[in-house]
Amino acid sequence: MTNISIPEIDIDTNRSHEPEDWRRFFGFSTDHKVIGIQYIVTAFFFFLVGGVFAMIIRGELLTPESDLVDRTVYNAMFTMHGTVMLFLWTFPVLAGLANYLVPLMIGARDMAFPRLNAIAFWMIPIFGIVLIGSFLVPGGPAQSGWWSYPPVSLQNPSGNLINGQFLWLLAIVLSGISSILGAINIVTTIFRMRAPGMTWFRMPVFVWAVLSAQIIQLFGLPALTAGAVLLLCDLVAGTSFYDPAKGGDPVLFQHFFWFYSHPAVYVIILPVFGIFSELFPVYARKPLFGYKVVAVSSLIITGLSAVVWVHHMFASGTPGWMRMLFMFTTMLISVPTGIKVFAWVGTIWGGKLRLDTPMLFAMGGLVMFVFSGITGIMLAAVPVDIHVNNTYFVVGHFHYVIYGATVMGIYAALYHWFPKMTGRMYNEGLGKLHFALTFLGTNLNFFPMHPLGLQGMPRRVASYDPEFAFWNVIASLGGFLLGMSTLPFLVNIVGSWVQGKKVSANPWRAIGLEWLIASPPPHENFEELPIVVAEPYGYGMNEPLVSNADKL
Amino acid sequence: MKKQTILTLAIAAIGIAAISWWVGQESYTWFPPQASAESILIDRLFSVLVTIGSFVFLGVVGALIYAVLFQQAGKYESGDGPPIEGNIPLEIVWTAIPFVLVMGIAFYSYKIYDQMEIRGPMEHDHSAAMVMSGSGDEIEVIAKQWAWEFRYPAQKVTSTELHLPVNQRAHLILKAQDVIHGFYIPAFRLKQDMIPGQAGNFEFTPILAGKYRLRDSQYSGTYFAAMQANVVVEPAADYQNWLRRSAATTPAIAHNTAFAEYNQKSTRAGWKTIVPAAPPIVNYSNPND
Numbered sequence: 087m088t089n090i091s092i093p094e095i096d097i098d099t100n101r102s103h104e105p106e107d108w109r110r111f112f113g114f115s116t117d118h119k120v121i122g123i124q125y126i127v128t129a130f131f132f133f134l135v136g137g138v139f140a141m142i143i144r145g146e147l148l149t150p151e152s153d154l155v156d157r158t159v160y161n162a163m164f165t166m167h168g169t170v171m172l173f174l175w176t177f178p179v180l181a182g183l184a185n186y187l188v189p190l191m192i193g194a195r196d197m198a199f200p201r202l203n204a205i206a207f208w209m210i211p212i213f214g215i216v217l218i219g220s221f222l223v224p225g226g227p228a229q230s231g232w233w234s235y236p237p238v239s240l241q242n243p244s245g246n247l248i249n250g251q252f253l254w255l256l257a258i259v260l261s262g263i264s265s266i267l268g269a270i271n272i273v274t275t276i277f278r279m280r281a282p283g284m285t286w287f288r289m290p291v292f293v294w295a296v297l298s299a300q301i302i303q304l305f306g307l308p309a310l311t312a313g314a315v316l317l318l319c320d321l322v323a324g325t326s327f328y329d330p331a332k333g334g335d336p337v338l339f340q341h342f343f344w345f346y347s348h349p350a351v352y353v354i355i356l357p358v359f360g361i362f363s364e365l366f367p368v369y370a371r372k373p374l375f376g377y378k379v380v381a382v383s384s385l386i387i388t389g390l391s392a393v394v395w396v397h398h399m400f401a402s403g404t405p406g407w408m409r410m411l412f413m414f415t416t417m418l419i420s421v422p423t424g425i426k427v428f429a430w431v432g433t434i435w436g437g438k439l440r441l442d443t444p445m446l447f448a449m450g451g452l453v454m455f456v457f458s459g460i461t462g463i464m465l466a467a468v469p470v471d472i473h474v475n476n477t478y479f480v481v482g483h484f485h486y487v488i489y490g491a492t493v494m495g496i497y498a499a500l501y502h503w504f505p506k507m508t509g510r511m512y513n514e515g516l517g518k519l520h521f522a523l524t525f526l527g528t529n530l531n532f533f534p535m536h537p538l539g540l541q542g543m544p545r546r547v548a549s550y551d552p553e554f555a556f557w558n559v560i561a562s563l564g565g566f567l568l569g570m571s572t573l574p575f576l577v578n579i580v581g582s583w584v585q586g587k588k589v590s591a592n593p594w595r596a597i598g599l600e601w602l603i604a605s606p607p608p609h610e611n612f613e614e615l616p617i618v619v620a621e622p623y624g625y626g627m628n629e630p631l632v633s634n635a636d637k638l
Numbered sequence: 639m640k641k642q643t644i645l646t647l648a649i650a651a652i653g654i655a656a657i658s659w660w661v662g663q664e665s666y667t668w669f670p671p672q673a674s675a676e677s678i679l680i681d682r683l684f685s686v687l688v689t690i691g692s693f694v695f696l697g698v699v700g701a702l703i704y705a706v707l708f709q710q711a712g713k714y715e716s717g718d719g720p721p722i723e724g725n726i727p728l729e730i731v732w733t734a735i736p737f738v739l740v741m742g743i744a745f746y747s748y749k750i751y752d753q754m755e756i757r758g759p760m761e762h763d764h765s766a767a768m769v770m771s772g773s774g775d776e777i778e779v780i781a782k783q784w785a786w787e788f789r790y791p792a793q794k795v796t797s798t799e800l801h802l803p804v805n806q807r808a809h810l811i812l813k814a815q816d817v818i819h820g821f822y823i824p825a826f827r828l829k830q831d832m833i834p835g836q837a838g839n840f841e842f843t844p845i846l847a848g849k850y851r852l853r854d855s856q857y858s859g860t861y862f863a864a865m866q867a868n869v870v871v872e873p874a875a876d877y878q879n880w881l882r883r884s885a886a887t888t889p890a891i892a893h894n895t896a897f898a899e900y901n902q903k904s905t906r907a908g909w910k911t912i913v914p915a916a917p918p919i920v921n922y923s924n925p926n927d
């Protein structure tokens with residue numbers, strides 16, 4: 087392997103004028119660590135907002151009748167819940183983790199384009215305000231679900247030009263632009279900014295996973311953004327790309343939408359795979375099993391993710407041959423995923439396990455992921471999907487992935503890198519309580535959705551036949567528990583940030599460039615750029631990772 | 639020692655296999671009744687998937703639980719585990735296993751799908767269905783925000799309840815009038831999106847007399863959840879009877895949940911909505927819907 091790293095594309099700017107205290111988190115900082123934390127904290131705020139919507143949804147579904155809120159309000163709730171959770175929580179929090187960790191992990195002083203980085207971040211609160219502001223326009227927020235399928239999304243009962251659907255589309259387009267800017271930045275950083283000796287196969291798997299995920303953003307987001315712009319034209323300019331009443335084709339939108347939104351689920355899960363791959367070696371005290379295979383399988387997933395989207399449209403009048411073709415590609419994509427699961431079990435097996443909070447969340451997330459992978463295969467089987475498509479079975483599947491695996495994985499990462507980010511340790515007891523509540527709440531909330539779907543309960547309903555009441559009550563109780571579960575986390579994080587125990591550079595005895603420097607890292611991360619001499623995950627091998635550890 | 643490990647693993651695998659088989663058999667009870675010929679095939683496929691899935695899930699979770707119970711580091715232990723970085727033969731096997739497994743599942747699903755497609759009236763009903771097929775026995779299904787209406791053009795009957803003769807291939811023509819709706823009868827395990835402007839043919843074979851629910855499965859706006867109808871599968875004689883009686887009844891305004899709810903809640907706290915279509919005027923409607 088040749089060493090192709092380019093030490094430094096030195097950049098700008100007015101860094102030295104930036105404040106060094108807490109105020110920097112509220113301004114236009116270009117430090118990737120500040121921006122990373124800005125992303126994470128902003129995203130968590132929206133996670134709570136989306137959670138309030140979820141509580142209202144589960145409140146309505148406690149009883150079969152539509153009795154808590156009006157049906158239009160219910161429909162706005164699930165539309166905004168899905169949109170906020172994806173575009174204002176999951177994507178931004180993962181972008182935040184990538185921002186914070188990637189430069190540290192590859193031995194760079196910052197991202198390739200620090201100002202672009204700040205601009206991409208500041209677009210998030212802006213489109214967040216646009217989206218939440220749609221509660222104030224006449225007619226209320228968008229009510230056509232996070233898919234916004236036409237013709238429903240083109241119906242505009244309020245008759246206003248500036249309506250909820252319009253603001254929704256505007257927010258999605260802004261979000262797309264922000265994510266494309268972020269993707270360009272991260273991909274460039276990984277290609278151009280690696281420290282000396284940081285060859286491809288010395289990069290931590292998290293970096294591989296983030297790279298694979300951001301490449302997806304680059305090819306997928308243009309499709310979604312184009313699809314959304316055309317829908318916007320239909321809505322406000324009277325064009326007829328999608329309106330069947332005027333000769334348009336509503337299914338065309340579905341192709342645009344899923345050509346991005348399927349790969350988008352891998353934008354979400356790949357970094358979480360990366361987190362699992364970082365954490366299991368630390369807390370099992372063993373090297374990652376099959377490092378190279380795990381690293382490369384992320385890129386294979388990136389490739390395959392572009393050719394499976396029709397599995398979301400099996401019931402949309404899709405011809406038989408297309409159903410079969412996309413069934414086979416979808417089945418294929420679970421192979422690299424299965425390899426990873428095996429690698430993680432192989433890493434944990436025979437290790438010396440430490441069940442600190444990050445490890446609990448990571449292992450809980452892995453279990454939930456395996457469950458959702460299995461229901462995913464069931465959904466990929468066309469005959470089964472014909473029955474459960476658009477039922478609660480699908481809602482169960484993706485909440486196991488997105489809450490069970492992704493949110494749990496994100497919590498694992500936040501606990502694991504909290505001492506690095508703040509220089510202080512979180513409270514372990516509260517962390518374990520948080521884990522217990524989350525694991526229990528997630529399963530109570532989302533397991534019942536599977537029998538409901540098999541029984542034939544459609545998703546997106548404000549009322550349902552009484553036969554479905556039993557499982558819905560359990561799901562709602564689980565949902566409320568899940569709402570409560572964020573409290574110990576908030577108390578823990580805020581309290582520990584202010585007065586937690588101070589920690590050393592490497593409290594977990596973890597191997598990685600970020601653990602060789604102070605907690606929190608100084609402004610430009612590395613005094614001298616690290617010279618990497620080994621593969622990651624050298625647990626039990628007693629080998630140095632860099633040749634200049636004392637000069638960093 | 640080695641032999642003992644293999645023995646333990648084999649016993650564990652057999653135990654997990656037995657549990658998985660049991661769960662797979664249980665899975666038949668998780669569904670509504672098997673009211674169409676297609677549902678038998680789909681439930682069988684699902685049961686196979688549940689069996690395989692349970693085996694994989696229990697295998698992984700079993701290994702993790704074992705590690706948590708027996709492989710924790712001691713409180714003051716600070717050493718590392720064995721530095722195993724991989725195992726090439728094992729990794730190859732572990733790529734081959736999922737590959738073979740999912741391709742096998744895909745082929746089996748393909749076979750089941752194929753059977754669903756070809757299972758026409760010729761194969762299991764040689765009498766009435768053959769005479770009727772293609773001879774004007776099609777039923778038109780009309781979906782609009784937010785009502786179902788069924789038309790039997792040959793018999794000049796309209797209804798808000800879908801009646802079908804048992805053990806005869808049903809031929810439906812699906813028509814959505816405004817937005818996309820989904821035609822979904824859980825007891826039949828079948829669904830099909832209805833795209834406005836594109837009439838769609840849909841065929842299946844009900845095999846169990848009874849009353850089932852038809853639900854809109856593609857989100858269609860404000861009163862989406864209320865867009866349901868009853869499906870009555872009955873013996874051919876009863877079906878013909880019903881058609882005759884209905885044809886002789888003068889059409890009347892049917893009850894429609896969305897329309898009724900919209901008009902009764904004059905003080906709705908929600909936002910402005912698309913106004914529900916007027917309730918269908920039909921020969922037959924069941925007042926208890």
Ligand code: HEM
Nearest residue numbers: 351354355397398420459462463465466475476480484487
């Ligand atoms: C073993 C791998 C997986 C397979 C085979 C799989 C398969 C599927 C299929 C076929 C559907 C469509 C079901 C339907 O609408 O009828 C689906 C829905 C979904 N999956 Fe997966 N999936 C897998 C993993 C994942 C992962 C890793 C994510 C990551 C977040 C994910 C997120 C979703 C979401 C969000 C939806 C539903 C979107 C919506 O309808 O709103 N899945 N999955």
Ligand SMILES: [Cu+2]
Nearest residue numbers: 348351397398
């Ligand atoms: Cu997908």
